Amino acid sequence: MKRLLCLSLVLQVALPAAISQEFTVPVPRIQVLSPRGFRVSIPDQDGIQLFAFHGSLNKPMNGLEAGEFSRDILIKTDGQWVFEDHTTKLKPGDVINYWLFVIKDRLGYRYDNGEFHVRDVPPSSTILYNQHPSAESTTNKKDKPEIYSNCRCQMMTYVMNKVNDLALEVEKLRENTGVLQELMEKNEMVSQEMKFEGVLPPYEDAAYVAQVIINGKLGLSVPVLNASRNNDNSITFRLASLGDKVTVIKVAKKELINSKIKLIY
Numbered sequence: 001m002k003r004l005l006c007l008s009l010v011l012q013v014a015l016p017a018a019i020s021q022e023f024t025v026p027v028p029r030i031q032v033l034s035p036r037g038f039r040v041s042i043p044d045q046d047g048i049q050l051f052a053f054h055g056s057l058n059k060p061m062n063g064l065e066a067g068e069f070s071r072d073i074l075i076k077t078d079g080q081w082v083f084e085d086h087t088t089k090l091k092p093g094d095v096i097n098y099w100l101f102v103i104k105d106r107l108g109y110r111y112d113n114g115e116f117h118v119r120d121v122p123p124s125s126t127i128l129y130n131q132h133p134s135a136e137s138t139t140n141k142k143d144k145p146e147i148y149s150n151c152r153c154q155m156m157t158y159v160m161n162k163v164n165d166l167a168l169e170v171e172k173l174r175e176n177t178g179v180l181q182e183l184m185e186k187n188e189m190v191s192q193e194m195k196f197e198g199v200l201p202p203y204e205d206a207a208y209v210a211q212v213i214i215n216g217k218l219g220l221s222v223p224v225l226n227a228s229r230n231n232d233n234s235i236t237f238r239l240a241s242l243g244d245k246v247t248v249i250k251v252a253k254k255e256l257i258n259s260k261i262k263l264i265y
């Protein structure tokens, strides 16, 4: 039960975006810097919390590997999320293979299989870099930045994979539930009837007694279709659907735990 609750929370929060991809990581702007380095940037959007760049020079990226360049950017600069490298000397013909990871509103999104072909390198008089010193300041310090960055990124990849696994799992559960529902609904007694026994409210009308317990004790507004009293004074009653029955059972498990009324199903 706890697992299901947890699952449904995760689904409410994480799946809509994971499945429908309401946000798409934009194609990044990549600039070659002079005398060395390059800059990768995307424009800020409300809710973006992290921008990660992973790339390698003249080498294909092996899946979602961290790559030769690997950094999480946690602070935007002038409305941009910017990764900068200041050490790599690029020449025409070089290829930067990369993938991006963006966290927006606590959900992760990827831009996969990026490829940037270096066509021309700006003249060395153009000092393009160092315009965004704060962009990397949190993660680019010399004290163990790579470990931090890689850990974090692995964690994010892990979370993404988990969300996908959960989506598949839920699809399976949904299918199973559908089949079980069909099976149950073949038999109205199984799918709609159950019984209250024990110390019941002292009313004559059986349906009324069942309805009073459901409304008063369980706090539900599920309607009782009909009911009949058995020889042992217990009351068998029928609900409109399997869904109603499941609802009543779930609530009764908690609400009737110390009660003199028992639900038999």
Ligand SMILES: *[C@@H]1O[C@H](CO)[C@@H](O)[C@H](O)[C@H]1NC(C)=O
Pocket: 193, 226, 227, 228, 236, 237, 238
């Ligand atoms: C409710 O009504 C149906 C249809 O008339 C009947 O078959 C069933 O036995 C009734 N159930 C109870 C619990 O009285």
